[in-house]
Amino acid sequence: MATYAVGDIQGCLSPLLDLLEQIHFSSEDVLWCVGDLVNRGPDNIGTLRFLHSLGPRCKLVLGNHDLHMLACWSGQRTIGRKDNFGDVLGADDADMLCHWLLQQPLIHCDRKLNYAMVHAGIPPQWSLKKALKRAAEVEAVLRSEQRQQLFASMYGNEPARWDKTLAGMDRLRLITNYFTRMRFCSEQGELELESKFGPNKAPEGFAPWFSFENHQARGERLLFGHWAALEGQTQHSDFIGLDTGCVWGSKLTILRLDDGERFCLDCHF
Template identity: 45%
Template sequence: MAHYFVGDIQGCFTELELLLQKVGFNPSIDELWAVGDLVARGPDSLATLRYLKSLDNSAKLVLGNHDLHLLAVQGKLKSANPMDKLNELLAADDIKILIDWLREQPLAQYLPEHNIVMTHAGVPPQWDLARLKIEAEQVSQALKRSDYLESLIANMYINGPVHWHEDLIGIERHRYCINALTRMRYLHLDGSLEFNCKLPPQENHDAKLKPWFSFDSLTSEKIKVFGHWAALMGETHVERTQALDTACCWGKHLTLWQVENNEKITQTNINSR
């Protein structure tokens, strides 16, 4: 059995297929772990979701910010961004089935035999594994409610609160979790969330900002696998982190990390050849 972790697919289904062919992925015995942002900027979000859903228990996913935004667009709370190329998906006969399946997916996954935590954007350094599981599960339960659009999705498009504290309640607590797990890149020196800077660390000259993975963390003994930050191009220079977003949808490549032999395999965007 092999565990494969794949970076932000973003609808680049052909590249995903080619990548899985390269490694001989067998869903009968192997598992595919996807770091979120399954849909958007690539050309085939519909095929991507249908394929991942078809894998059943062989696929382990987390939701990214684009996946949550899809829920808002399909629920008519937000307009689709033309750059997201979602028209075919939104018009599909099985869109409701796919949306309900997405709502069942978590914001965090843990692979105990390899001590790996997977989220879309990262893990707040103030959280240990137990806190991560609790907070992510509370958001998952809110997503499964029949009124998830009104109670959760409609209220997630706010940047605050930026500070974690245990007396947060209700939507504010959920929003902090969503923002941290699906949008986080940099933190201020006091550990609060920052949402504007997307530069890679070597190009960021603001000494008051540090990448979230550069902080002392309560999950420092875990291997943290994440995507979201394409500008990193897979490099953190920090032990026990695996950054897998390598900007396939922007013409770069899709990255697969095979855990057992610690090997990374890539597939170049087919339109950039």
Template identity: 50%
Template sequence: MATYAIGDIQGCLAPLQQLLTKVRFNPDCDQLWLAGDLVSRGPESLETLRFLYRHRDNIRAVQGNHDLHLLALAYGRAPTRGDADLQEIVEASDGDHLLEWLQSLPLIHCERGYALVHAGIPPIWSLEQAQALAAEVGEALSAEASARSFFSHMYGDLPDIWSDDLSGPSRLRVITNYLTRMRLCTADGRLDLKTKRGPEAAHGDFQPWFSFSERKTRNDKIIFGHWAALEGKADAANVFALDTGCVWGGHLTALRLEDEHLECADCSMLMD
């Protein structure tokens, strides 16, 4: 049995299948850990979600910001924009089953000494605190009425810093932003959600979330995606950056947990 953690697929089914062939993935005994953003921007979001749903017993996955946007679209709570690939999922004959599975996924998965999360964990939170706060969002998504309310208030960059005193939609929004959208922040957790370039774009007190020596999860192994501009390089111990820009013609990367060996599939075909 082997476990492969894979970065942002974003509807790129052909590179995923190429990568699974390369690592000789065996659906009878192997597992896939997926770091979120399963859909959006790539050419085959619906087909990708169908493929993953068929193999769901072998999959441990977390939600990314694009997955949450798809769910918001399904609930009629997403801002209006051109999302034809995602609307195709909503309108598909099996869309309800696919979306129900997607909505059931957590924001963090912890097992075997690793934490899987889409964007990262802010330096002010321990792994245990991050799990507890992620569970609050999971609870909001567990029923239709509370999920509809969650998606109605999900969008926005404020509050941009954590406080234990936060409650209601603001509390859930900042938890979600930390776990699914964060790149740069300050040591005390203030977010910069505008900057999307690599670490060279750090400014003032805003640095990559994993770079702070006082980070409470520095001794925990964290697998994350989301930040394609890192090109798979996070200059810190115990963090594994797996978004290597597949949807932009880069690579799709898998980390084998048993020995932390990396394998990649070329995604340049998507740019042809």
């Protein structure tokens, strides 16, 4: 049995299946997904159905596109011009699949394998232990009737910096932004959410979240996606980027956790 982790799929089911065939993914193997399972790609409903069919052999975390789709499904947001997950929302099994997604975490951690996984990142002021506690706050709301309020309040860039006295939806919004939208931040964890360029084009006063030497999660092996412009390169062995821009016509990347070998497939649409 082997454990593999795949970068952002975003509805690109065909490349995923091709790459799994290439690596001889078997019925004994486990697949981790770093989030953004849907949106922008050609087969969102097929992607969710396939991952759901894996049962406990699929471990995933929610990304910003997944949460956005859930907000649309819940009626708290309208589908945007660039969104193409209507195939999911119009499917007969939409409710089942969305309820399944609601049970998924923002961070997955396996101490036996010595890996953790998040969609965007962990801010420098949080250890993995603290991040898991903060993630649990949002996960509890997603699994409750309060999720409607969360989906209605989830959008926005403020507050931009953690304060333990934050409460209510402001607190949950910031936690969600850290785990699902973050690229650049300050050493104190202040978010800059407008820039989507590569790490060498950081806005003044900000840097890639994983670049700070005093990052409290350093020493943990943390898998993440979300940032295609990194092309999977972080220059930090503790923080492992897997989003290599499949949906944008670049590559889909899978990492075998057992030995660290990477497998890539060129994606052309």
